[in-house]
Amino acid sequence: xxxxxxxxxxxxxxxxxxxxxxxxxxxxxxxxxxxxxxxxxxxxxxxxxxxxxxxxxxxxxxxxxxxxxxxxxxxxxxxxxxxxxxxxxxxxxxxxxxxxxxxxxxxxxxxxxxxxxxxxxxxxxxxxxxxxxxxxxxxxxxxxxxxxxxxxxxxxxxxxxxxxxxxxxxxxxxxxxxxxxxxxxxxxxxxxxxxxxxxxxxxxxxxxxxxxxxxxxxxxxxxxxxxxxxxxxxxxxxxxxxxxxxxxxxxxxxxxxxxxxxxxxxxxxxxxxxxxxxxxxxxxxxxxxxxxxxxxxxxxxxxxxxxxxxxxxxxxxxxxxxxxxxxxxxxxxxxxxxxxxxxxxxxxxxxxxxxxxxxxxxxxxxxxxxxxxxxxxxxxxxxxxxxxxxxxxxxxxxxxxx
Amino acid sequence: xxxxxxxxxxxxxxxxxxxxxxxxxxxxxxxxxxxxxxxxxxxxxxxxxxxxxxxxxxxxxxxxxxxxxxxxxxxxxxxxxxxxxxxxxxxxxxxxxxxxxxxxxxxxxxxxxxxxxxxxxxxxxxxxxxxxxxxxxxxxxxxxxxxxxxxxxxxxxxxxxxxxxxxxxxxxxxxxxxxxxxxxxxxxxxxxxxxxxxxxxxxxxxxxxxxxxxxxxxxxxxxxxxxxxxxxxxxxxxxxxxxxxxxxxxxxxxxxxxxxxxxxxxxxxxxxxxxxxxxxxxxxxxx
Numbered sequence: 001x002x003x004x005x006x007x008x009x010x011x012x013x014x015x016x017x018x019x020x021x022x023x024x025x026x027x028x029x030x031x032x033x034x035x036x037x038x039x040x041x042x043x044x045x046x047x048x049x050x051x052x053x054x055x056x057x058x059x060x061x062x063x064x065x066x067x068x069x070x071x072x073x074x075x076x077x078x079x080x081x082x083x084x085x086x087x088x089x090x091x092x093x094x095x096x097x098x099x100x101x102x103x104x105x106x107x108x109x110x111x112x113x114x115x116x117x118x119x120x121x122x123x124x125x126x127x128x129x130x131x132x133x134x135x136x137x138x139x140x141x142x143x144x145x146x147x148x149x150x151x152x153x154x155x156x157x158x159x160x161x162x163x164x165x166x167x168x169x170x171x172x173x174x175x176x177x178x179x180x181x182x183x184x185x186x187x188x189x190x191x192x193x194x195x196x197x198x199x200x201x202x203x204x205x206x207x208x209x210x211x212x213x214x215x216x217x218x219x220x221x222x223x224x225x226x227x228x229x230x231x232x233x234x235x236x237x238x239x240x241x242x243x244x245x246x247x248x249x250x251x252x253x254x255x256x257x258x259x260x261x262x263x264x265x266x267x268x269x270x271x272x273x274x275x276x277x278x279x280x281x282x283x284x285x286x287x288x289x290x291x292x293x294x295x296x297x298x299x300x301x302x303x304x305x306x307x308x309x310x311x312x313x314x315x316x317x318x319x320x321x322x323x324x325x326x327x328x329x330x331x332x333x334x335x336x337x338x339x340x341x342x343x344x345x346x347x348x349x350x351x352x353x354x355x356x357x358x359x360x361x362x363x364x365x366x367x368x369x370x371x372x373x374x375x376x377x378x379x380x381x382x383x384x385x386x387x388x389x390x391x392x393x394x395x396x397x398x399x400x401x402x
Numbered sequence: 403x404x405x406x407x408x409x410x411x412x413x414x415x416x417x418x419x420x421x422x423x424x425x426x427x428x429x430x431x432x433x434x435x436x437x438x439x440x441x442x443x444x445x446x447x448x449x450x451x452x453x454x455x456x457x458x459x460x461x462x463x464x465x466x467x468x469x470x471x472x473x474x475x476x477x478x479x480x481x482x483x484x485x486x487x488x489x490x491x492x493x494x495x496x497x498x499x500x501x502x503x504x505x506x507x508x509x510x511x512x513x514x515x516x517x518x519x520x521x522x523x524x525x526x527x528x529x530x531x532x533x534x535x536x537x538x539x540x541x542x543x544x545x546x547x548x549x550x551x552x553x554x555x556x557x558x559x560x561x562x563x564x565x566x567x568x569x570x571x572x573x574x575x576x577x578x579x580x581x582x583x584x585x586x587x588x589x590x591x592x593x594x595x596x597x598x599x600x601x602x603x604x605x606x607x608x609x610x611x612x613x614x615x616x617x618x619x620x621x622x623x624x625x626x627x628x629x630x631x632x633x634x635x636x637x638x639x640x641x642x643x644x645x646x647x648x649x650x651x652x653x654x655x656x657x658x659x660x661x662x663x664x665x666x667x668x669x670x671x672x673x674x675x676x677x678x679x680x681x682x683x684x685x686x687x688x689x
Contacts, residue, residue, distance in 0.1 A: 094649035101444065101651075125651070128445045197546065205649075239634070246551055246633040259530035260550060386443035393650050401637045401645055402466065 043134045047302070056083045057309040060112040062296065063088040064273070065167070067329040076316050082309045090115065092249065093122040104131045104303060113304035114313060116166045116296045119156040119380060120206060121389055123163075126299070132162040133300040139311045140164065142318035146336045150374075154295060155221070155382055163297035164314060167269075167326070168333035170366060170377060171207055172291040174256060174266030174284045184263055186288040187215040196242050200255055200264025201235075203247035205396040206380050208235065210292045211265060212396075213381075220292065220381045228381075228395045235399050247400040256282060268366040269332040276357070284366065286376055293333070293369075293377040327367055328358060340368045438657035448653060460658040464642050468663070471639040472670075474553070475622030478560040479568075482617050483610060485561070486568040490609075491602075493569075494576035505573065508566050520559055520630045527555060527631070551633035559627035564620065568613040575609025576602070611678060619667050639663055 040046075066072070066086070073084045089112075090096050100110040117123050126132050137144060143164050157163045175184045180195070190199050190211070202208050210220045212231030223231075238244055245261050253270050255261050257280060271284040298314045300307050316322055323336035324343050334340075340362055347358035365373050383389040438456060442448035461468070493504045511519060526533055527549045537543045549555050579602065587597045625640030632638075639659060647656035 092649075094651070097444075098648045098651060125445055197548075244634070255528075258525075258528040260528055260548070386445055390443065390650070390652065393652075397645070397650075400634055401642055402634055 060115040097122040113306040113310040165335040170268040175263035179262040198262040200261035272331040444651035456658040478621045479618045482568040490572035555631040564617040567616040571612035572609040575606045
């Protein structure tokens with residue numbers, strides 16, 4: 001297919017079976033690894049020049065990440081005349097990347113102008129493959145004005161070159177106090193033999209690794225292969241002792257509700273929502289040893305057909321009232337600090353149950369963490385190369401797939 | 403002219419199906435095989451290097467899951483033959499006018515998505531669910547008792563999900579048996595068990611053969627049941643392939659595992675056909 005594929009060395013290596021070999025070599029998956037091209041100084045201008053507003057935007061997001069009535073989108077359409085086609089098509093980062101990669105690689109539209117990408121392994125894959133459009137910050141005035149400064153220093157995308165946050169969340173421990181019979185305060189509780197077979201962990205290798213690292217007294221941010229091995233050993237110990245019931249994806253909420261697990265790794269907003277919608281009384285804590293913070297981010301794929309409409313929508317969510325209205329519903333960490341005052345104001349104007357709820361949201365450290373909370377939160381492990389990432393995967397994989 | 407037409411006709415007839423197979427079977431298979439011998443990563447692309455080591459790694463790293471998958475597949479298939487034969491027998495010989503209704507009832511649950519049905523079982527079998535909760539409340543089971551996450555749950559799910567693929571072929575084979583043959587055996591003073599052993603079962607063998615093929619292969623490579631009903635100690639090879647392909651973008655490993663599994667299954671099926679005597683089976687099936 002390309003000269004590189006059929007280089008002289010390859011041909012020599014193939015030897016006698018070269019005819020079949022050449023045929024086999026011609027089929028495969030082509031990569032796009034040239035990130036330099038997209039961060040060139042004129043990249044922003046190159047991408048955005050000549051692009052105009054088209055009156056519509058296709059938005060791919062995770063499920064349960066907006067009020068089903070979509071009040072914010074209605075308001076956006078009223079204000080700008082842009083129609084939003086909102087779809088909850090992203091369930092997991094790996095499969096989503098695998099699904100859109102062939103189209104992006106071929107330079108075709110994926111049918112979406114806006115997608116919410118977590119700062120996972122795949123964020124790096126999207127960025128390094130040159131699949132993300134560089135953002136024109138002159139078109140993001142509300143972001144510049146209202147976003148918390150710490151969001152400009154995120155290790156996975158310093159300076160928000162390709163992404164701005166949709167919402168952040170905390171990974172901590174959720175538990176059912178009726179079942180555990182005592183308060184859960186630390187990661188060590190996940191290793192307590194008293195809870196044999198009743199502990200839930202995440203199947204996502206990064207989430208799992210982070211807790212292994214923190215439990216072993218290591219920091220995810222500056223960890224390498226040696227630390228990963230120690231963390232894996234710590235997790236293996238937990239597994240071999242029969243403590244872990246299962247390694248879950250989003251289904252952990254259900255497992256907690258059904259008594260399958262008593263305490264589990266959990267994402268902050270989920271537990272808040274579960275308690276509100278099912279009347280349960282689960283607790284969520286940030287462990288003493290620390291928890292992790294992740295961010296789901298707005299990104300525009302390079303092949304987007306309506307990027308101008310997309311970036312307008314991104315900025316719209318950074319107007320204080322819109323950020324507040326979103327946080328009121330989803331209860332994840334809001335990237336706009338001023339939204340806290342707005343929610344308190346809404347709470348004052350509301351009555352009854354709404355009032356209680358909004359007051360709770362405004363005061364919740366899970367939606368607006370204080371400095372003390374942030375001090376306990378760690379970012380994910382960063383990878384410099386694909387090999388590093390594969391090594392990481394191969395160290396933690398035997399725990400979840402055995 | 404006529405002769406040319408006659409010699410060409412069979413080839414022309416096979417052309418549409420042949421092209422279909424070439425495009426949607428041969429091409430993807432060759433692509434996958436090629437991928438299994440490539441090296442690289444998703445960002446920089448994969449390059450063909452004839453790297454057979456991936457196969458060695460696949461087998462050494464995942465032998466537990468490979469063996470487990472085959473064992474689960476085997477248990478499922480045996481259980482299905484034992485369970486399906488009486489059902490198919492009853493419908494074929496005692497179904498009367500309602501035969502098609504009974505067959506429809508067997509198929510009915512399968513109008514709902516495979517994944518949804520499996521998730522529903524999860525709701526039923528869960529620790530504090532409708533099945534175990536009352537028994538635990540009544541003190542009949544210890545509070546720690548659970549089904550979900552065990553091999554039993556996974557095999558149960560496989561049996562449930564593949565049942566019609568065993569019942570239907572056996573039913574078809576039994577249905578074809580001429581009742582007069584059975585009658586003749588009885589007239590010759592064969593006891594019911596002898597009739598079954600010497601007449602009915604051998605004639606139903608092609609159906610069993612087809613049923614085994616249609617259940618063993620997909621059950622061994624299934625990843626939904628072990629994912630939804632199992633735990634990390636019931637991981638099947640399908641789940642590993644899924645994780646390698648979708649979560650890790652390690653396409654060579656996923657392809658190598660798929661190819662190896664296919665080879666093992668084909669060998670198994672071939673041995674099985676030899677033991678049963680393919681000719682008889684094929685002849686009977688062709689009738």
